[in-house]
Amino acid sequence: MFPTSYVQRTRSFPKASFSFRTRRYSTQSGPRKPPDTERLGILTRFLPSGPSVMASSFRKIIALAKPERKPLTTAIGLLLVSSAVTMSIPFTIGKLIDFFSTVNPQIPLGLSIWQASGVLLFLFSAGAAANAGRTYLMRLSGQRIVARLREQTYSAALRQEVEFVERGEGDVLSRLSVDTTIVGESVTQNLSDGLRAIVMSSVGLGAMFYLSPTLTTLMLCVVPPVSFGVVFYGRYLKRLSNRTQEAMGEMSKHATESLSALRTVQAYNAQPQEEQKFHERVTNVLNLAKKEAIASGIFFGSTGWSGNVTILALLGYGGSLVSQGQITVGDLTSLLLYTVYVGSGLQMLTSFFSSIMRGIGAGNRVFELLGREPAIPTDHGEVLDPHRRGPVRFERVGFEYPSRRGVEILKEFSLEIGVGESVAIVGTSGSGKSSIQSLLLRYYDPVRGKVTFDGQDIRELRVDSWRNAIGIVPQDPVLFTGTIASNIAFGNPIATREQIEDAAREANCEFVWGMPKGFDTEIGRLSLSGGQRQRLAIARALLKKPAILALDEATSALDANSENRVNDAVDKILRKRQTTCLFVAHRLSTIARAERIVVLEDGRITESGTYRQLVNDPSSRFRTLMAEQLHAASTQHSITPPSTAQKEVAQEEVEEIEEARKPDSPTNSTSPQ
Ligand SMILES: Nc1ncnc2c1ncn2[C@@H]1O[C@H](COP(=O)(O)OP(=O)(O)OP(=O)(O)O)[C@@H](O)[C@H]1O
Numbered sequence: 001m002f003p004t005s006y007v008q009r010t011r012s013f014p015k016a017s018f019s020f021r022t023r024r025y026s027t028q029s030g031p032r033k034p035p036d037t038e039r040l041g042i043l044t045r046f047l048p049s050g051p052s053v054m055a056s057s058f059r060k061i062i063a064l065a066k067p068e069r070k071p072l073t074t075a076i077g078l079l080l081v082s083s084a085v086t087m088s089i090p091f092t093i094g095k096l097i098d099f100f101s102t103v104n105p106q107i108p109l110g111l112s113i114w115q116a117s118g119v120l121l122f123l124f125s126a127g128a129a130a131n132a133g134r135t136y137l138m139r140l141s142g143q144r145i146v147a148r149l150r151e152q153t154y155s156a157a158l159r160q161e162v163e164f165v166e167r168g169e170g171d172v173l174s175r176l177s178v179d180t181t182i183v184g185e186s187v188t189q190n191l192s193d194g195l196r197a198i199v200m201s202s203v204g205l206g207a208m209f210y211l212s213p214t215l216t217t218l219m220l221c222v223v224p225p226v227s228f229g230v231v232f233y234g235r236y237l238k239r240l241s242n243r244t245q246e247a248m249g250e251m252s253k254h255a256t257e258s259l260s261a262l263r264t265v266q267a268y269n270a271q272p273q274e275e276q277k278f279h280e281r282v283t284n285v286l287n288l289a290k291k292e293a294i295a296s297g298i299f300f301g302s303t304g305w306s307g308n309v310t311i312l313a314l315l316g317y318g319g320s321l322v323s324q325g326q327i328t329v330g331d332l333t334s335l336l337l338y339t340v341y342v343g344s345g346l347q348m349l350t351s352f353f354s355s356i357m358r359g360i361g362a363g364n365r366v367f368e369l370l371g372r373e374p375a376i377p378t379d380h381g382e383v384l385d386p387h388r389r390g391p392v393r394f395e396r397v398g399f400e401y402p403s404r405r406g407v408e409i410l411k412e413f414s415l416e417i418g419v420g421e422s423v424a425i426v427g428t429s430g431s432g433k434s435s436i437q438s439l440l441l442r443y444y445d446p447v448r449g450k451v452t453f454d455g456q457d458i459r460e461l462r463v464d465s466w467r468n469a470i471g472i473v474p475q476d477p478v479l480f481t482g483t484i485a486s487n488i489a490f491g492n493p494i495a496t497r498e499q500i501e502d503a504a505r506e507a508n509c510e511f512v513w514g515m516p517k518g519f520d521t522e523i524g525r526l527s528l529s530g531g532q533r534q535r536l537a538i539a540r541a542l543l544k545k546p547a548i549l550a551l552d553e554a555t556s557a558l559d560a561n562s563e564n565r566v567n568d569a570v571d572k573i574l575r576k577r578q579t580t581c582l583f584v585a586h587r588l589s590t591i592a593r594a595e596r597i598v599v600l601e602d603g604r605i606t607e608s609g610t611y612r613q614l615v616n617d618p619s620s621r622f623r624t625l626m627a628e629q630l631h632a633a634s635t636q637h638s639i640t641p642p643s644t645a646q647k648e649v650a651q652e653e654v655e656e657i658e659e660a661r662k663p664d665s666p667t668n669s670t671s672p673q
Pocket residue numbers: 001002006401402403404409427428429430431432433434435436
């Protein structure tokens with residue numbers, strides 16, 4: 001119940017509130033480092049999201065590239081070679097034109113025209129090979145960085161408290177897939193293109209000054225306004241790209257949710273409305289993409305136009321200089337070509353600038369998750385000895401969900417469960433039963449009071465070692481892709497086949513032996529009944545040999561046979577008398593199996609006692625609850641309320657259970673198969 005109902009309650013949380021949430025739940029966000037604007041210079045000065053955050057994101061992106069130092073350095077070396085070759089082309093062409101236009105051409109270094117062409121061919125081939133090598137090394141390093149970043153992001157997401165991930169699931173997924181790719185590209189592909197652009201523009205400009213300072217100064221008059229536009233464009237594009245990422249996150253979150261609930265969607269013929277909702281999200285992405293397209297169009301159109309106007313001005317003024325004999329035709333040609341190179345270099349620089357912005361933005365989102373301290377710290381505390389046993393105590397626990405501060409779900413809740421004791425919590429829907437189990441598992445911590453194990457506050461224990469001591473059987477057990485064996489061994493991958501089979505036997509999973517591939521049957525191809533899933537979950541919990549078993553019973557009815565098999569499995573656990581059991585129970589047959597029953601109402605215990613004590617008290621709330629329970633159970637199968645005869649049968653069943661539980665009962669001596 002918990003995950004589904006929770007997802008429903010929170011599905012419309014906007015992504016934009018992420019940073020707020022981070023601050024709200026983060027318990028250990030350390031002091032921020034001062035901005036390193038000096039080192040980052042111009043880049044950070046224009047960034048809208050706060051220089052210190054962006055600077056730290058930039059530093060982290062650079063740090064990510066450190067393990068790839070060798071291939072990246074080689075790639076940069078190759079880049080310089082290929083750029084040198086590329087940048088020599090305009091100069092060579094100019095010289096060739098002058099050479100051919102003279103009356104008596106002299107080939108430099110005494111080479112023939114074919115030899116000179118051969119040298120040039122060799123140079124071009126070397127440039128092309130260097131370019132190929134650079135592309136390969138950059139892409140490879142980029143992919144390795146993305147792979148590492150994805151793994152780190154995934155483990156950071158798994159470390160977070162459930163509330164955080166459940167609330168922003170689509171977020172984490174888009175951080176994992178889209179943002180990591182953007183970050184990886186910005187340290188490799190974009191960096192490499194940026195360096196190439198820097199080399200092209202600076203070497204080109206140098207060569208132009210060498211050829212004609214006057215013409216170059218003329219060209220430079222056009223550059224400052226273009227650069228100004230570049231900065232604004234970079235900022236605007238970054239904002240747009242962030243909004244597009246958020247919209248894409250919303251879109252994939254919606255698709256994930258409805259596809260994972262396809263049965264419900266189809267049962268309610270809700271495809272058209274789901275399509276409509278998806279259409280709205282896709283349209284949102286599309287509209288943002290349109291804006292991005294318009295911005296790019298205007299930008300590239302205007303930079304292209306200013307480039308062409310510059311060339312026109314150069315041609316006009318340069319032509320007059322040629323006619324005055326101040327420069328040669330070859331030099332003018334070289335100049336024009338260098339202008340084109342410098343222009344495209346500057347254009348590349350602008351997209352480098354906006355890609356770096358985009359990378360920093362995406363990096364911010366990834367590093368925010370990587371650096372986030374989960375509200376339930378996973379790496380502190382004393383490691384719990386797996387053999388330690390002791391009572392579990394809820395001591396005056398007050399609890400509120402972080403998303404609903406001010407609404408007290410548990411109020412002064414106190415309960416002690418002794419070693420090997422079994423306690424069933426009953427109560428109306430929403431009274432807080434599952435929340436008690438969530439506190440036990442430390443999905444959340446109490447707001448007041450504490451939960452102790454063997455006298456020690458469970459917050460002092462390392463959370464993984466504490467959870468190791470608990471076996472859970474949730475309401476709707478989740479099975480993962482893989483075989484039945486791997487599903488039972490989930491969380492205990494080193495379990496032997498024998499141990500897996502023993503646990504399955506103990507949990508009454510006899511149906512597994514009847515399958516053609518037995519324990520090697522792939523779950524994906526199976527459709528298991530609710531009872532079978534529950535028994536597999538019991539086997540999974542038993543394999544851990546837990547000190548505590550937390551069973552959250554499904555509210556939906558099982559058929560009589562499944563219910564018997566599940567109850568029989570539960571009986572075997574109870575008879576062992578080593579495992580402390582906390583049941584959230586709905587079925588009378590489970591409730592009666594517990595040694596003690598507590599009735600929870602509105603977050604408080606209102607009654608407590610054995611089944612017999614509670615049922616014999618004519619004024620007990622438990623009796624009313626059970627009457628409602630019986631009525632509900634009977635109306636699920638027939639439309640008539642339970643007859644007196646049916647109630648008697650139920651009563652007899654309870655008596656049989658109680659009889660079986662007595663220490664001297666013959667059934668009690670049967671050891672599990
Ligand atoms: N993650 C959550 N965030 C906010 N409120 C929650 C969350 N989970 C449960 N609640 C609220 O806490 C209250 C107690 O819920 P809980 O699931 O513990 O009840 P329950 O007794 O187990 O109900 P049921 O018998 O229907 O399973 C309910 O009002 C519920 O809406």
